[in-house]
Amino acid sequence: MTNGNSDADYEGIRPDRRDQAEAFDAIGDSYDDAFPHKEGQVSAGEWLAGALSPGARVLDLGCGTGVPTARRLTDAGFEVVGVDLSKEMVRLARANVPEGTFHQLDIADLRPGGPADLGRFDAVTAFFSLLMLPRPEIPEALRTVHHLLVPGGLFVISMVEADMDNRAIPFLGKSIRVSGYLREELHKVVEQDFEILKESSYTYAPAISDVPPEEQVFLCCRRRD
Numbered sequence: 001m002t003n004g005n006s007d008a009d010y011e012g013i014r015p016d017r018r019d020q021a022e023a024f025d026a027i028g029d030s031y032d033d034a035f036p037h038k039e040g041q042v043s044a045g046e047w048l049a050g051a052l053s054p055g056a057r058v059l060d061l062g063c064g065t066g067v068p069t070a071r072r073l074t075d076a077g078f079e080v081v082g083v084d085l086s087k088e089m090v091r092l093a094r095a096n097v098p099e100g101t102f103h104q105l106d107i108a109d110l111r112p113g114g115p116a117d118l119g120r121f122d123a124v125t126a127f128f129s130l131l132m133l134p135r136p137e138i139p140e141a142l143r144t145v146h147h148l149l150v151p152g153g154l155f156v157i158s159m160v161e162a163d164m165d166n167r168a169i170p171f172l173g174k175s176i177r178v179s180g181y182l183r184e185e186l187h188k189v190v191e192q193d194f195e196i197l198k199e200s201s202y203t204y205a206p207a208i209s210d211v212p213p214e215e216q217v218f219l220c221c222r223r224r225d
Contacts, residue, residue, distance in 0.1 A: 041218075045073065056123060058079065060083070066097040107141050121150065132176070142194070155194055162214070196221050
């Protein structure tokens, strides 16, 4: 995984996240076994479903297996497009949510002028996907989300509250690299591009994992125009 990229680097190349993708390819179905409830994610998804107009178009960044978010939003009648680095997660999402459209892509591919143009969306979700980036890339990723949203579009993001940058941690028998912010700093980063409408947090530990309990923060936001 690339360390300490500048904005110019992010705009010019596709970051190398093969190690992250391969870890999630190997994790596969065991991800849902380890995280069987996802109360915070479900609650934030319900908020979004209630705030959107019928037929809205939603992008699920880091869609994983498609459960619960893409599944819930397609059941509510929304047009859902999901992207994930992992080809195995994309395969599972297509099987679990055949009504959705799923692509194996990096968020860097979706930047303005990037190699993939999926159009504009009424809402974007990023449940624990941006924490897979080094900290220097997170503000640029948020600007990409802003670009992908229509004016007034909604954005739901979840992060783990932690002061770390691109740190390797054990996760379901694999090693992944993650970043995080303490709450006040997370607000500052997000509020550059979005108005925070609602916040919630949950203490959560995977059902089968060597990872200790973590504080998960969920922010429901609106694009600043």
